[in-house]
Amino acid sequence: MCIRDRFIYLSANDIIKLDKGGIKMKIITFTAIKGGVGKTTLTLNYGDWLAKHGKKVLLIDLDHQCNLTTVFEKTRRNNTIAEAFKEDDNAQKVKIDSVGPNLDLIAGFIDLDVLGSYLENNSNKEMMLFMWFKNNSDSLNLTDYDYILIDTHPDFSTITKNAIAISNYLLSPITPSEHGYNAKFDLETRLEKFRKSLFDYRTGETYVDAKLFFIVNMIRHNTSMSRNLLKHIEGDETVATIIPERELFNKATARHTSIFELANHDKSVLKQNQKFIKKADHLFQELASKTK
Secondary structure (H helix, E strand, C coil): CCCCCEEEECCCCCEEEECCCCCCCEEEEECCCCCCCCHHHHHHHHHHHHHHCCCCEEEEEECCCCHHHHHCCCCCCCCCHHHHHCCCCCCCCCCEEEEECCEEEECCCCCHHHHHHCCCCCCCCCCHHHHHHHHHCCCCCHHHCCEEEEEECCCCCHHHHHHHHHCCEEEEEECCCCCHHHHHHHHHHHHHHHHHHCECCCCCCECCCCEEEEEEEEECCCCHHHHHHHHHCCCCCCEEEEEECCHHHHHHHHCCCCHHHHHHHCHHHHHHHHHHHHHHHHHHHHHHHHCC
């Protein structure tokens, strides 16, 4: 990740320089306006897929529902990602948990939404994660990771904007539902407005330069809603990949693991789903080619 030097107005008179040049990692945020689209499941499975392909991956749970944290049984109230949004005097050190080979996690905080509401009067409320990253990248060895994947709450809140502001890529699942395709335009509109609101006052250049891609998720080819959604997105270059609905995703999540890890440890699962596991590997390869 090559991030240029950035200047942020901390107050009317103060400017701080954030230098992150030379960092080669990719920061990817999974985001959505509506819930129930498979965002956390995709974060988990893509993260594990990358790890199994030799990439060093850090997962960050920025959703106060803490579903990603719960999968790995790392729920706690201290040393979570919430510390990134506290004043230095009150902040504890964030703990990074190893949750698998090449796979680490920063746990979420169940009251992160409440903490986010306290940030509204902070002039740098949307860049706090950016500044935390800069201040802690050496002590936490954050630059050792090839990928950082951030799972967010289904909204466009201040906390979510922090993740968007620091990201190289945004991946947003859309599903075949009554308002599924409209959610795509909703997010695009909000993102464009955010880009225009957060910029360097001297150059006019936005700080929000993440590329947005959509994942068409939970497709069932025998339903009219799925067929209609596929028709709408035909030829859309912002669509990174199309993932069919499979009960295997739910089964793996219920057993606190990814579909790939479940197949590795349960021969009956692998036997029953070998064709789809191979297809899923190809689909995540498509995703990786978009975010390389």
